[in-house]
Amino acid sequence: MRILIAEDDQVLADGLLRALRSSGAAVDHVASGTEADAALRTSSQFDLLILDLGLPRMHGLEVLRALRGRGSALPVLILTAADSVEERVKGLDYGADDYMAKPFSLQELEARVRALTRRGTGATSSSIRHGPLEYDQAGRVATIDGRMVELSARELGLLEVLLQRAGRLVSKDQLVERLCEWGEEVSTNAIEVYIHRLRKKIEKGPIRIATVRGLGYCLEKINA
Numbered sequence: 001m002r003i004l005i006a007e008d009d010q011v012l013a014d015g016l017l018r019a020l021r022s023s024g025a026a027v028d029h030v031a032s033g034t035e036a037d038a039a040l041r042t043s044s045q046f047d048l049l050i051l052d053l054g055l056p057r058m059h060g061l062e063v064l065r066a067l068r069g070r071g072s073a074l075p076v077l078i079l080t081a082a083d084s085v086e087e088r089v090k091g092l093d094y095g096a097d098d099y100m101a102k103p104f105s106l107q108e109l110e111a112r113v114r115a116l117t118r119r120g121t122g123a124t125s126s127s128i129r130h131g132p133l134e135y136d137q138a139g140r141v142a143t144i145d146g147r148m149v150e151l152s153a154r155e156l157g158l159l160e161v162l163l164q165r166a167g168r169l170v171s172k173d174q175l176v177e178r179l180c181e182w183g184e185e186v187s188t189n190a191i192e193v194y195i196h197r198l199r200k201k202i203e204k205g206p207i208r209i210a211t212v213r214g215l216g217y218c219l220e221k222i223n224a
Contacts, residue, residue: 006036033058068095171216
């Protein structure tokens, strides 16, 4: 899961970054509306935008309006100190998916983040299943036929992306963009290493990660 936080309060942003990264998400941060708008225009790999309304240089509502004007369906969670009905209505009318007024509980925010990202992928629960393989996004636990599979944080992130696109091809570049934050050096060769490690742990039944040479990977059920 990759998240963009647009928040000019550095203390709050740091708290959000720590909390969301500890839950396994790749998280990028910008402190102004113009930076948020530029990031959203240049990348389509974010799964969620956490958007403060009172941003400098470009109001959060303008960022949101520009995003929806480009036809993007990216889930958006608005954060604002303004808790008036008028502000909430305006944000939702501009295309926000959810709304939290400051101060808020980090635990509640994490739950709303999970709900919004599930909605963005069309999932109806926190678990993603593909044959005997199941991944609980809330608990960050993978199982095969009910037996837990020990995976590293990077392997869990990789599995999540492949499960969300099960049966479809995912390129190495797409995996790098979905799993890595700005400034994080992860090469496509490193992705090959993570894929190899993940294969050894999950390819024990009718599940495999197929390689399409030069193009990418696809999570498949054998004899499906």
